[in-house]
Amino acid sequence: MRPMMKNIPLYIGLRYTRAKRRNQFISFISAFSLIGMALGVMSLIVVLSVMNGLDREMKQRLLSVIPHGYISRDQGLNDWQEVAQKVTQNPKVIGAAPYIASEALVTYAEGVQGIQVESILPEEESKISVISQHMLLGSLADLKPGEFGVIMGRLMASQLGLALGDKVVITSPDINITPAGVYLRKKSFTLVGVFEVGAQVDMDLAFIHLNDAQKFFRVQGAQGLHVKTIDLYQAADVMNELAKQLGSDYRVKDWSQTQGSLFQSVKMEKIVTGTLLNILIFIAVFNIVSSLVLMVADKRSDIAVLRTLGLTAKQVMGIFIVQGSAVGFAGTLIGIVAGCILTWLLNPIMSLLEALFSFHFFDPDTFYISTLPSYLMWQDVLTITLTALILSFLATLYPAYRAGKIEPAEALRYE
Numbered sequence: 001m002r003p004m005m006k007n008i009p010l011y012i013g014l015r016y017t018r019a020k021r022r023n024q025f026i027s028f029i030s031a032f033s034l035i036g037m038a039l040g041v042m043s044l045i046v047v048l049s050v051m052n053g054l055d056r057e058m059k060q061r062l063l064s065v066i067p068h069g070y071i072s073r074d075q076g077l078n079d080w081q082e083v084a085q086k087v088t089q090n091p092k093v094i095g096a097a098p099y100i101a102s103e104a105l106v107t108y109a110e111g112v113q114g115i116q117v118e119s120i121l122p123e124e125e126s127k128i129s130v131i132s133q134h135m136l137l138g139s140l141a142d143l144k145p146g147e148f149g150v151i152m153g154r155l156m157a158s159q160l161g162l163a164l165g166d167k168v169v170i171t172s173p174d175i176n177i178t179p180a181g182v183y184l185r186k187k188s189f190t191l192v193g194v195f196e197v198g199a200q201v202d203m204d205l206a207f208i209h210l211n212d213a214q215k216f217f218r219v220q221g222a223q224g225l226h227v228k229t230i231d232l233y234q235a236a237d238v239m240n241e242l243a244k245q246l247g248s249d250y251r252v253k254d255w256s257q258t259q260g261s262l263f264q265s266v267k268m269e270k271i272v273t274g275t276l277l278n279i280l281i282f283i284a285v286f287n288i289v290s291s292l293v294l295m296v297a298d299k300r301s302d303i304a305v306l307r308t309l310g311l312t313a314k315q316v317m318g319i320f321i322v323q324g325s326a327v328g329f330a331g332t333l334i335g336i337v338a339g340c341i342l343t344w345l346l347n348p349i350m351s352l353l354e355a356l357f358s359f360h361f362f363d364p365d366t367f368y369i370s371t372l373p374s375y376l377m378w379q380d381v382l383t384i385t386l387t388a389l390i391l392s393f394l395a396t397l398y399p400a401y402r403a404g405k406i407e408p409a410e411a412l413r414y415e
Helices: 001-018 024-062 079-088 154-160 210-218 230-244 260-298 300-308 313-344 345-359 379-406 409-412
Strands: 069-077 095-106 112-121 136-137 149-152 167-178 180-197 205-209 222-229 250-254
Touching: 001 313, 024 250, 024 260, 024 313, 024 379, 069 079, 069 230, 079 095, 079 222, 079 230, 095 154, 112 210, 149 154, 154 180, 167 210, 180 210, 205 210, 210 260, 222 230, 222 300, 230 250, 260 300, 260 313, 260 379, 300 409, 313 345, 313 379
Parallel strands: 112 205, 149 180
Antiparallel strands: 069 222, 069 250, 095 112, 095 167, 095 222, 136 180, 149 205, 167 180
16 A cells, blocks of 8 residues: 555646646646747757857868967078977877968959968978868969969959959058158969868968968068867867977967857857747746646645545645656657757758748858758757756746645635
8 A cells, every 4th residue: 555655646646637627728838838848948959959060060161271270489480391390290290381371452353352361382281281172273283482373262252253364462461661652562463273161261361372472571481380180179288288399489379269269159159049048948837837836726625635535745746746747858858859850850851941942041152051050969958858857847846835735624615
């Protein structure tokens, strides 16, 4: 008899979730709670998966072009070959290549645009960057010393209306002071190549030969070294090791210091979006509280009868905890299944809608991506699940406490 008494709260609580209620409003609130919980969990899983996909896509695309690390010195690196040899002795470093970087203006016909100029040695840069694999027109080898060629991203070339062989004027931010007056340094360059990575660099990055940059910017040697590591996520540790090895004369940075703000903004957007979508779960939790409070009021006579039959206040509380938790569990389970399926089918659904209605969600000429990337992380699913279940359980405590405080004699007085 004792085990039977222990199972009574579970049995009655689950029975209440299935039973047809006299008060249809209570049934509506309970159903609304379950649907709201499912929608909240599903939305969180889908949106966080998309945010994870965007973050991953940006890292893969941007960091395939952007170096994992930078080494520079105030007076420049006239002996960059010697420094590069020291750097590549580290087993975690794949390669190092010289560069000169500067901001500039590019002018063609009526178009003017601010750009980031990277001056490279094509044969060395190919060892640490995959830009050569993303060339639409021309190749890195077309950057030859003395010919003043330039390679641009597709979006930049398209915006300026350029074709291969067109000449553009690049203006240096440095000011020259001569007896004839003050003027900006300008030089005509020929477009010899176009690349497309699918990231912001397609709009604002241009490559020229290192020897041409030395003449144009009037510098000796190289400004610094681009470094590529075996694992980009360990780049910070590797660059710290190199900083200790090279000494205090050198400035050492990794990609998280130069591009970190971009990925921090994506991370912040993920946190803010997740917090806003949690409102759906809180609404569902509030509905669970409301439905249970109404249920307790509706079942006062039933509670009184159960108390007279020997149920304790804790067992009565257990009935309503089971009922509310069952609604939360069912909604969470439905939301998880629906969220995971929708995440996996997101791009096929978008492709089907685009084919049916003849439009693009993401125009390739405007956006860096043509499909919506999604990456389902089971850590996110586990966190969402635990959060929803814990909130559902906490939502049952106050109504259950109210039910446990009902006195049989008081409840049956007016029955």
